Amino acid sequence: MENLIEKLITLKTCDDVVFEIEPPLVKNMKALHPLVDEDGVKLSVIPLPNVSSNHMTMIMEYHRLSDDGKVKEFSVEKLDNEELKDFLLAVHYLNMEALFEFLTQAVADRIENRSVRYVREYFGIENDFTPEEEAAVREKNAWSFIGKDIEPEE
Structure with missing residues (x-):
């Protein structure tokens, strides 16, 4: 056995x-x-x-x-x-x-559906865009930000 x-x-x-x-x-x-x-x-x-x-x-x-x-x-x-x-x-x-x-x-x-800022903070990613560069990216890709700017709960 x-x-x-x-x-x-x-x-x-x-x-x-x-x-x-x-x-x-x-x-x-x-x-x-x-x-x-x-x-x-x-x-x-x-x-x-x-x-x-x-x-x-x-x-x-x-x-x-x-x-x-x-x-x-x-x-x-x-x-x-x-x-x-x-x-x-x-x-x-x-x-x-x-x-x-x-x-x-x-x-x-x-x-x-979280904001870019939240995702950066979540993963510890530093924002290396200038405000102008970020605005240009947001404008060019506005469709991808729809419904995504929900800020985290404090």
Whole structure:
């Protein structure tokens, strides 16, 4: 009889919290594939320097809901913009495609129909246009600004 219990994989987040993770979840983390093979893990503890314990907890919740077919119940609305961007970067670091797509859609939803100023602030992009250059771009492409000048809520 085959051993039905798979060995848990130990991950250590950047804030020194250790998680015992089941192999199916680690298989979704493509960045870890070189560290895990059929025989097990090549390291006793896999360090995750760009992933916090909060991120790992949310990743585990997303994985649980996706296994249950309830991924639509996963929400990042409670996260502020910085927390969402940090989570997105952690998921990108782990190369988790489905969750990355989910989070990029959440970012897109947050910036949809927002002003250029808001989007610049959201992503930390400095405006390198002079007022005259910006006015010329707005005039030339006025159609693209229709409905997009909603300022962020304070």
